[in-house]
């Protein structure tokens with residue numbers, strides 16, 4: 001379980017969401033048996049998923065984030081709901097790249113060039129799909145660019161995953177800070193300077209700083225106050241019924257092919273749960 005808090009600052013002109021996703025990213029690492037650099041890559045996108053999902057207006061809203069790169073990692077897919085539940089996977093969990101000169105995990109090195117896609121599903125009508133070319137492949141910068149292009153709101157994003165020597169997750173978290181369009185430049189400058197002089201989000205968590213302390217520091221406003229607190233979780237909502245619907249959505253010919261086998265096993269990409277359908281069950285789907 002992770003923790004997310006929302007704050008307001010500068011007389012409600014600036015809003016901040018700050019989240020600790022350490023447990024969630026560690027969970028993802030174990031489920032997908034991720035190498036360190038894919039742990040950092042997926043962890044950053046999972047963290048962004050929670051930040052964006054919990055910013056949705058409607059309870060039924062879902063947001064899906066895709067990073068489609070030409071590097072060894074392949075693509076990343078993350079889905080989050082408005083309650084702070086998130087799930088995700090990468091194409092190649094064992095992808096690796098040499099560390100950067102500063103000793104940091106080389107996330108852009110396994111992502112490469114490509115595209116960032118944001119799919120917002122509000123439960124009715126066609127989902128909204130936005131996409132931008134990847135800027136650095138380091139993910140936080142790519143989402144910052146997405147906001148600049150798609151929403152034209154001054155936005156700063158930090159996402160981080162710190163990995164132990166044994167590959168387990170030491171700290172993971174992130175924040176998004178946004179200012180109303182008419183916020184004075186002076187305030188934007190204060191925040192910009194603070195972000196520039198701050199250590200990384202994972203260093204701040206590692207130093208034992210609370211989400212309040214982090215939000216107050218980056219906003220540079222001692223009157224920053226909390227407006228919401230919620231638990232956030234890794235959660236996959238797959239079930240045999242859902243898998244059945246997925247099979248039913250395939251073409252009739254493909255389903256008939258499955259019926260030739262005594263058993264059909266379907267695996268959930270998000271959590272690796274396996275579901276087994278008997279020949280009879282498949283035949284029933286065809287007749288339905």
Ligand SMILES: [Zn+2]
Pocket residue numbers: 236237238268269270271272273
């Ligand atoms: Zn699942």
